[in-house]
Amino acid sequence: MLMNRIEKAAVNNPARRALQRLYEVPALLDLAGGPLTPGSRAVEIGCGSGYGTKLILDRFRAAQVDAIDLDPDMIARAQRRLADRPGRVRLTVGDATDLRSAFGAEDDTYDAAFDFAIIHHIPDWRSAVAEIARVLKPGGVFAFDEVTAHALARPSYRKLFVHPEHDRFTADDFLAELPRHGLDVHGARTKIQADYLLGTARKQNPGRT
Numbered sequence: 001m002l003m004n005r006i007e008k009a010a011v012n013n014p015a016r017r018a019l020q021r022l023y024e025v026p027a028l029l030d031l032a033g034g035p036l037t038p039g040s041r042a043v044e045i046g047c048g049s050g051y052g053t054k055l056i057l058d059r060f061r062a063a064q065v066d067a068i069d070l071d072p073d074m075i076a077r078a079q080r081r082l083a084d085r086p087g088r089v090r091l092t093v094g095d096a097t098d099l100r101s102a103f104g105a106e107d108d109t110y111d112a113a114f115d116f117a118i119i120h121h122i123p124d125w126r127s128a129v130a131e132i133a134r135v136l137k138p139g140g141v142f143a144f145d146e147v148t149a150h151a152l153a154r155p156s157y158r159k160l161f162v163h164p165e166h167d168r169f170t171a172d173d174f175l176a177e178l179p180r181h182g183l184d185v186h187g188a189r190t191k192i193q194a195d196y197l198l199g200t201a202r203k204q205n206p207g208r209t
């Protein structure tokens with residue numbers, strides 16, 4: 001589901017970028033045990049204006065990132081932001097629940113997948129989790145930063161923003177869904193009475209003892 005005008009202004013804002021840079025990425029790096037291994041390929045869903053994509057390249061040290069957003073205007077912003085990284089980023093307009101159409105992504109393609117506050121925008125959010133699990137390589141990392149049903153039910157969110165009304169998830173719902181798709185939760189933190197959830201999971205690797 002696309003953001004409304006007010007949420008778009010809130011997201012395309014220096015305060016949002018500072019939060020991502022100064023809190024979310026350091027917390028996720030800590031939970032993930034540090035940057036990705038050299039040469040890693042990552043996918044980012046709901047990349048917005050591409051600031052998270054830049055942090056995935058610079059701070060997680062991904063070699064390449066495929067980044068997708070449903071909103072053509074956000075992808076245009078991301079293209080401008082990332083114009084100095086030719087060859088390291090593929091940006092496309094599309095749906096996070098179908099990465100095969102977007103990037104031709106086969107099963108077990110990526111070393112890491114990133115969700116910076118987007119899965120709560122997807123009505124069938126479980127299919128987005130399933131798609132991430134499908135495209136991650138065994139042992140691949142899923143880093144997530146989510147807004148839960150508790151936050152979405154607050155008067156401020158209800159008044160200002162639009163989000164799917166049905167099947168919203170709490171932090172516990174989200175964490176319980178991951179193992180159903182073969183994603184083992186590594187570590188997770190909630191903030192502000194479980195309004196927000198940050199964490200990392202790894203795709204099960206049956207070949208590893």
Ligand SMILES: C[S@@+](CC[C@H](N)C(=O)[O-])C[C@H]1O[C@@H](n2cnc3c(N)ncnc32)[C@H](O)[C@@H]1O
Nearest residue numbers: 001046047048069070071095096116117118121
């Ligand atoms: C709250 S914004 C987060 C943007 C950015 N990741 C950030 O953290 O600032 C959610 C983004 O997800 C995008 N989005 C919503 N539904 C989507 C879907 N099904 N597939 C891909 N992107 C989607 C929206 O267009 C929006 O850019």
